Amino acid sequence: MTNRLKMQPRKHEGTKRLVGLVFAVAFVSLGSVARADGQDLSVMPIARDGQVVVSFELSEGLTEDVRDAIQSGLPTTFSYELELRRSTATWFDRTIAAVTMTATVRFDNLTRRYQMSRTLDGRVEDARPTEDQDAVRRWMTRFEHVPLSTTSALEADGEYYVRVRAHTQPRNTWFFWPWGHDWVLGRAKFTFIP
Amino acid sequence: MPATVTSITPRRTSGQGRPPQSASRRPFRDNPRLILAGIGALVAVLVAILAVANRTPRLSPDFLTEFVLYALSAADLTMLVALVFVLARNIVKLVVEGRRARPFARFRAKLVALLLGMTLVPAVLVLAVGSELIRTSVERWFNAPMDEILTSANQIAGDYYHERQMLVSDHAKRIARALASVNLGNPDVRPLRDLLAPDVTLQRVQMVEVYRVGRASGSLPGLEPVVDVAAPALPPGYSRAAADRLAAQALTGSSDTRSIETLGSSGDLLHAAAVIRSKDGRATGVVVATDYLTGDLAVRSRRMTQAFEDYNQLRVLKRPLAGVYLSFFLMVTLLILVGATWMGLYLAKRITRPVQMLAAAAREIGAGHLDQRVEPQSNDEFGSLVEAFNTMAGELATSRRNVERSTIELERKHIETEIRRRYTETILERITTGVVSVDAAGAITTINSAAARLLSLDRAIVGQPARAVFDRADLQPLRALLAGAGRAKTEPAAQDIAIPRQQQELHLAVVATALVGDSGAPEGVVLVLDDVTPLIRAQKVAAWREVARRLAHEIKNPLTPIQLCAERLRRHFAGGPPAAKDLVDECAATIVGEVESLKDLVDEFSQFARMPAPRTVPTDLGQLVAETLALYNGIFTDVGIEQRTAADVPLVRLDAEQIRRVVINLVDNAIEAMERRGQIIVETQLDAPGGVVRVIVADNGPGIPPAEREKLFLPYYSTKRRGSGLGLAIVRRIIAEHGGSIEVGDNMPRGTRFTIELPC
Numbered sequence: 001m002t003n004r005l006k007m008q009p010r011k012h013e014g015t016k017r018l019v020g021l022v023f024a025v026a027f028v029s030l031g032s033v034a035r036a037d038g039q040d041l042s043v044m045p046i047a048r049d050g051q052v053v054v055s056f057e058l059s060e061g062l063t064e065d066v067r068d069a070i071q072s073g074l075p076t077t078f079s080y081e082l083e084l085r086r087s088t089a090t091w092f093d094r095t096i097a098a099v100t101m102t103a104t105v106r107f108d109n110l111t112r113r114y115q116m117s118r119t120l121d122g123r124v125e126d127a128r129p130t131e132d133q134d135a136v137r138r139w140m141t142r143f144e145h146v147p148l149s150t151t152s153a154l155e156a157d158g159e160y161y162v163r164v165r166a167h168t169q170p171r172n173t174w175f176f177w178p179w180g181h182d183w184v185l186g187r188a189k190f191t192f193i194p
Numbered sequence: 195m196p197a198t199v200t201s202i203t204p205r206r207t208s209g210q211g212r213p214p215q216s217a218s219r220r221p222f223r224d225n226p227r228l229i230l231a232g233i234g235a236l237v238a239v240l241v242a243i244l245a246v247a248n249r250t251p252r253l254s255p256d257f258l259t260e261f262v263l264y265a266l267s268a269a270d271l272t273m274l275v276a277l278v279f280v281l282a283r284n285i286v287k288l289v290v291e292g293r294r295a296r297p298f299a300r301f302r303a304k305l306v307a308l309l310l311g312m313t314l315v316p317a318v319l320v321l322a323v324g325s326e327l328i329r330t331s332v333e334r335w336f337n338a339p340m341d342e343i344l345t346s347a348n349q350i351a352g353d354y355y356h357e358r359q360m361l362v363s364d365h366a367k368r369i370a371r372a373l374a375s376v377n378l379g380n381p382d383v384r385p386l387r388d389l390l391a392p393d394v395t396l397q398r399v400q401m402v403e404v405y406r407v408g409r410a411s412g413s414l415p416g417l418e419p420v421v422d423v424a425a426p427a428l429p430p431g432y433s434r435a436a437a438d439r440l441a442a443q444a445l446t447g448s449s450d451t452r453s454i455e456t457l458g459s460s461g462d463l464l465h466a467a468a469v470i471r472s473k474d475g476r477a478t479g480v481v482v483a484t485d486y487l488t489g490d491l492a493v494r495s496r497r498m499t500q501a502f503e504d505y506n507q508l509r510v511l512k513r514p515l516a517g518v519y520l521s522f523f524l525m526v527t528l529l530i531l532v533g534a535t536w537m538g539l540y541l542a543k544r545i546t547r548p549v550q551m552l553a554a555a556a557r558e559i560g561a562g563h564l565d566q567r568v569e570p571q572s573n574d575e576f577g578s579l580v581e582a583f584n585t586m587a588g589e590l591a592t593s594r595r596n597v598e599r600s601t602i603e604l605e606r607k608h609i610e611t612e613i614r615r616r617y618t619e620t621i622l623e624r625i626t627t628g629v630v631s632v633d634a635a636g637a638i639t640t641i642n643s644a645a646a647r648l649l650s651l652d653r654a655i656v657g658q659p660a661r662a663v664f665d666r667a668d669l670q671p672l673r674a675l676l677a678g679a680g681r682a683k684t685e686p687a688a689q690d691i692a693i694p695r696q697q698q699e700l701h702l703a704v705v706a707t708a709l710v711g712d713s714g715a716p717e718g719v720v721l722v723l724d725d726v727t728p729l730i731r732a733q734k735v736a737a738w739r740e741v742a743r744r745l746a747h748e749i750k751n752p753l754t755p756i757q758l759c760a761e762r763l764r765r766h767f768a769g770g771p772p773a774a775k776d777l778v779d780e781c782a783a784t785i786v787g788e789v790e791s792l793k794d795l796v797d798e799f800s801q802f803a804r805m806p807a808p809r810t811v812p813t814d815l816g817q818l819v820a821e822t823l824a825l826y827n828g829i830f831t832d833v834g835i836e837q838r839t840a841a842d843v844p845l846v847r848l849d850a851e852q853i854r855r856v857v858i859n860l861v862d863n864a865i866e867a868m869e870r871r872g873q874i875i876v877e878t879q880l881d882a883p884g885g886v887v888r889v890i891v892a893d894n895g896p897g898i899p900p901a902e903r904e905k906l907f908l909p910y911y912s913t914k915r916r917g918s919g920l921g922l923a924i925v926r927r928i929i930a931e932h933g934g935s936i937e938v939g940d941n942m943p944r945g946t947r948f949t950i951e952l953p954c
């Protein structure tokens with residue numbers, strides 16, 4: 001039985017730190033921190049056949065910067081950190097299971113072919129070449145039934161949520177505060193009913 | 195006693211309760227080895243930064259953006275926080291130390307601010323300019339001509355590969371159509387090889403591999419290799435694996451029927467697969483045609499593409515790269531600022547700490563702790579200064595000990611001198627000899643009480659010019675004597691002078707002695723005054739006694755013959771004529787009477803001349819006076835005699851008979867002076883400070899003119915119609931032989947007042 005309750009995509013807000021403000025005057029002419037706007041990470045957890053699998057899609061994931069990076073021949077990786085968590089009222093939320101899914105693409109400008117691969121927790125799951133950019137987009141941003149956990153770890157009628165954090169490597173980030181600009185977050189709650 | 199030397203050591207700002215650090219664990223700022231090591235580490239960091247910056251373009255993008263940029267940013271933030279912390283800490287310390295009035299706080303703050311200011315302004319300017327330069331330089335890396343060249347080159351290489359692939363693909367398809375009617379299951383493959391050989395020999399392709407659909411074989415399910423024809427120009431070492439995978443992929447209906455197999459520097463193999471179909475459309479096999487791109491061509495194509503990709507990757511990563519360079523720049527700037535701040539603090543402490551210790555030690559020494567020392571902290575100029583300070587403190591301590599010893603000796607001598615001076619002063623004050631000293635300038639420096647009393651001067655004249663003081667009429671002789679003594683510097687000048695004093699003469703023997711210093715310079719004159727009035731009087735009395743004795747001797751001898759002759763004449767003329775007899779009787783009676791009077795006079799003279807020395811015994815003076823006055827009770831009815839006796843008069847050594855005679859003489863004189871009508875008061879007093887008792891006999895009679903007072907005590911002077919005139923002379927002599935004195939003065943409101951002073 002699946003139960004998709006609510007999608008709560010949320011973008012991580014970049015924060016100007018005080019320290020950054022100190023030198024803001026000195027570097028104001030150098031530009032601002034690049035952030036990927038318009039992106040949305042939709043998440044759909046499914047508990048079925050004793051498994052919690054997650055399907056998710058990063059819309060507008062291939063931004064102009066990412067496409068430029070891919071077309072330049074840079075191995076470009078989308079990393080997705082999937083966490084199955086349970087909320088607690090008085091403490092930090094408890095993480096029940098976590099996996100890291102990566103999708104990497106490298107474009108060969110000589111043969112004009114894309115070499116794609118996917119890993120799950122460091123293990124290569126799939127690899128294939130293509131010349132189709134749409135295939136690349138789907139490869140990098142759309143994932144179906146990624147196994148996250150077994151349902152044995154879940155309590156009946158328990159409220160859970162799956163949080164997916166996505167970021168791109170290499171980061172086209174800016175100086176002076178490189179931490180955490182380009183995280184894109186998606187979250188979906190569900191109630192586990194065996 | 196050995197001196198206890200205490201040392202001032204550097205004050206630790208943290209925790210006074212901590213045990214002092216040993217010499218082997220000196221603080222970082224005082225340890226040259228650690229400082230050199232720190233500078234070496236800083237230089238190593240700078241070199242590492244430069245090395246990393248130099249290698250930045252060759253770093254992998256992930257390493258660059260995921261590690262280097264983070265590390266640099268973290269280092270920048272750490273140094274920024276450290277800089278802010280150090281500055282904030284010193285600002286807080288400055289405020290606190292300023293409120294506590296700690297010395298050198300402002301100096302340290304000024305030094306740090308100066309060094310930081312000197313560094314901050316150029317560093318920030320260089321940072322701003324350098325940052326803008328980096329940003330513009332990064333932008334200039336990418337320009338249109340370069341972009342067009344690299345894009346075109348990549349396009350050419352890519353198109354060439356693509357065309358070669360398409361050509362190989364066309365050949366594969368053509369061969370596949372040609373093999374549509376060929377039985378691929380025939381074991382004899384020579385006809386098939388002959389069919390394929392022209393394509394290879396004509397170099398349309400470099401290799402053709404034919405598979406037929408059959409039973410599963412190894413990793414290629416459903417495909418079996420039938421024949422392959424390869425040109426001899428193919429490089430050795432290629433494998434069939436790529437062709438096998440492509441054939442299998444084509445058989446599955448995939449649209450991706452091309453692949454490129456890279457042989458490294460030997461070149462590339464371009465594979466293209468085509469499915470062989472029979473006339474009824476059934477797949478009977480797969481043909482894979484392979485073209486070969488030589489090594490040079492492939493390498494050059496790869497280089498063109500690589501240059502294009504590098505160029506575009508730089509474009510993509512220009513922001514992280516610029517960030518890395520800016521981080522480098524910022525790091526160096528912060529290193530300089532932190533270094534300048536630390537250097538300022540270090541220099542300030544290096545300068546102020548020894549000075550603070552010296553100031554503290556100076557305060558201790560100023561407070562009298564001369565054994566205070568400063569512990570040397572370095573061997574530089576400050577160390578030399580500390581050594582000099584300690585040497586000075588040691589010499590001061592030694593000098594102070596010498597001074598203390600000298601002071602003790604001086605105090606002892608001063609006490610001795612003071613005792614001697616007081617002794618001398620006491621002598622001067624107690625002696626009856628007057629002493630007046632005059633300094634070289636002519637000012638009176640000393641006058642003892644005897645001199646003040648003799649000269650009737652106030653002792654407040656000390657300091658006044660002697661010439662002005664002795665300008666008084668009665669002291670003119672002293673002025674002249676003083677002037678003469680001043681001129682005669684060797685021999686004392688002696689002179690007897692008489693000073694009128696209360697209508698009497700005070701006879702003084704004055705000796706003026708000039709004081710001459712060791713250098714011969716005049717230091718003044720000292721006058722020594724001796725009251726010789728009693729001596730003069732005694733000399734007069736002695737003279738009169740001698741006169742009286744001779745008079746008595748010379749007069750008494752002829753008196754008896756005269757008396758006998760007068761008696762003989764009276765008897766001779768007893769029978770004579772009555773007139774003669776009467777005349778003789780009258781004359782004889784007169785002669786006999788006058789002779790008797792002369793005898794009485796001569797007896798008094800004899801008594802005056804032969805008066806014995808008093809035999810003194812302790813006597814109650816008041817009782818003696820009372821017993822004497824009792825003799826007058828009821829005799830003189832119009833004379834009142836009152837006795838006033840002080841209760842504290844002690845016993846006085848005197849000859850009671852002689853003193854009684856004195857009192858009787860004075861009372862008789864008073865009664866006679868008052869013509870036996872008036873009031874007489876006899877009073878006894880004690881002058882303890884003067885060491886005398888006084889007997890005062892005062893009447894309210896007509897008094898004695900001042901001009902006659904001095905003559906009263908001379909023999910044969912009398913204001914009475916009868917009497918010898920020796921009464922007061924005898925009184926003075928008795929008093930003088932008792933060691934006392936007698937003075938006469940006016941009684942208030944009227945009358946005469948005799949004052950006798952007897953030592954007690």
